Amino acid sequence: MSQSITTKELARRVVNREETLILDVRNTDEFDDWKIEGDSVYVINEPYVNLLDGIDPVTKKLNKDQEIIVVCAKGRSSKKVAKMMEENGFTNVKDLEGGMKAWSEHLEPVKIADLNDAGSLYQFVRLGKGCLSYMVISENEAAVIDANRMTDIYERFAEEKGVTIKHTIDTHLHADHVSGSLQLANHTGGTYHLPPKDAREVTFDYASLEEGSDLTVGNTTVKVQPIYSPGHTIGSTSLIIDDRYLLTGDILFVKSIGRPDLAGKAEDWVGDLRETLYSRYKDLSDDLIVLPGHYSSIEELSEDASVNVRLGDLYQRNKALQVEDEQAFRKMVTENLPPQPNEHDNIRQTNMGKVNPAEEKQREMEIGPNRCAVHV
Incomplete structure (x- = not known):
């Protein structure tokens, strides 16, 4: 079962400049307006709507063994995507608790x-x-x-x-x-x-x-x-x-x-x-x-x-x-x-x-x- 990561844990990674890969599944206009940033943060945007029929759009972009943190607006869609990825062989997927709404308040x-x-x-x-x-x-x-x-x-x-x-x-x-x-x-x-x-x-x-x-x-x-x-x-x-x-x-x-x-x-x-x-x-x-x-x-x-x-x-x-x-x-x-x-x-x-x-x-x-x- 996929795990969650708290905003506090993610913040420490950003502050400590630890390499972090984020899959942001919000709509592209929301992503372009505002995203998680950091010196060692790499972010990929693939809207949730593109993943409803399967995760092929991200399979080609991501290594199944690397750690991936899935982020959405409020923390619900990210859980679904993380579960789908796990079912398709991804071994180290986490979702951000509360999504960008929680990130905004940390x-x-x-x-x-x-x-x-x-x-x-x-x-x-x-x-x-x-x-x-x-x-x-x-x-x-x-x-x-x-x-x-x-x-x-x-x-x-x-x-x-x-x-x-x-x-x-x-x-x-x-x-x-x-x-x-x-x-x-x-x-x-x-x-x-x-x-x-x-x-x-x-x-x-x-x-x-x-x-x-x-x-x-x-x-x-x-x-x-x-x-x-x-x-x-x-x-x-x-x-x-x-x-x-x-x-x-x-x-x-x-x-x-x-x-x-x-x-x-x-x-x-x-x-x-x-x-x-x-x-x-x-x-x-x-x-x-x-x-x-x-x-x-x-x-x-x-x-x-x-x-x-x-x-x-x-x-x-x-x-x-x-x-x-x-x-x-x-x-x-x-x-x-x-x-x-x-x-x-x-x-x-x-x-x-x-x-x-x-x-x-x-x-x-x-x-x-x-x-x-x-x-x-």
């Missing part, structure tokens, strides 16, 4: 650094969507930044570390994924922080995240310093952690910059985006380590699967930071906008508290890659 915690007074900083890598969230720990307290909606993962991690989540923070009003920050604060008795300029239409109480109002995690000196940095949204606010790490939200990424159009304000906000990238950030130390809110490709992951880069190095490598002419910058941004995230308006409405879709609907709203960046 979070892989990676330790970034030790902080002052025995504190620590963790990055949670959402491999299936490219979202990055963070937890700052100091003494017996924690702050979570840009939490995904799978709040139980952060709660379990905090429990393992013996800390209580006292603060949850959104660097901006998200449009590509449903935020879990408010829910996490409600579950843990913490305080939810949101930039006030992004909170004008929200239906719930929040604490203002504003430059000049630093936060302290624990009774020691792990400082969370907000820096107003509009452009992706009008309220986007970056965070300097422990004077060493710059959490840029969706303003600046490793190989790209944030898009200004998800609220329909591209022409209005592109000037703010340039001001943030070419002035506000330029005034910061080159030695700050940038920790973005997303990554776009597996190439941006370092050896330990974290995403981080020195700010000064980004100004040397990231082409979007090297356009001196303002009009050329405006043209570059507005002409390189990718398709908008799936259901981005519904996601924004959900994150404002105006609608409350069922959990399964929220999953469907998030399906697909993140599209928060302008790629040059």
Whole structure:
């Protein structure tokens, strides 16, 4: 009988760069839009509909003795295909539990650094969507930044570390994924922080995240310093952690910059985006380590699967930071906008508290890659 592999097991393979062969049986348009990626991951797409009458279409492509992981949208079709392959002599076939839906929700915690007074900083890598969230720990307290909606993962991690989540923070009003920050604060008795300029239409109480109002995690000196940095949204606010790490939200990424159009304000906000990238950030130390809110490709992951880069190095490598002419910058941004995230308006409405879709609907709203960046 064919075996299953969990998203956690597959994530470790991707992170450890182990050779992995995947047979993705979703429709080709779904596959082309979004797939499992990794340095040592090889993926073949053969739609399930082509295999209903037999597995001949893949028999010629695959060795019957090699390990093959079958993937579908929700984990049902992959089980059927794996069974068919086993019945036809394939000896090492596994199906991915929960399919791409489960892969989209997996979070892989990676330790970034030790902080002052025995504190620590963790990055949670959402491999299936490219979202990055963070937890700052100091003494017996924690702050979570840009939490995904799978709040139980952060709660379990905090429990393992013996800390209580006292603060949850959104660097901006998200449009590509449903935020879990408010829910996490409600579950843990913490305080939810949101930039006030992004909170004008929200239906719930929040604490203002504003430059000049630093936060302290624990009774020691792990400082969370907000820096107003509009452009992706009008309220986007970056965070300097422990004077060493710059959490840029969706303003600046490793190989790209944030898009200004998800609220329909591209022409209005592109000037703010340039001001943030070419002035506000330029005034910061080159030695700050940038920790973005997303990554776009597996190439941006370092050896330990974290995403981080020195700010000064980004100004040397990231082409979007090297356009001196303002009009050329405006043209570059507005002409390189990718398709908008799936259901981005519904996601924004959900994150404002105006609608409350069922959990399964929220999953469907998030399906697909993140599209928060302008790629040059």
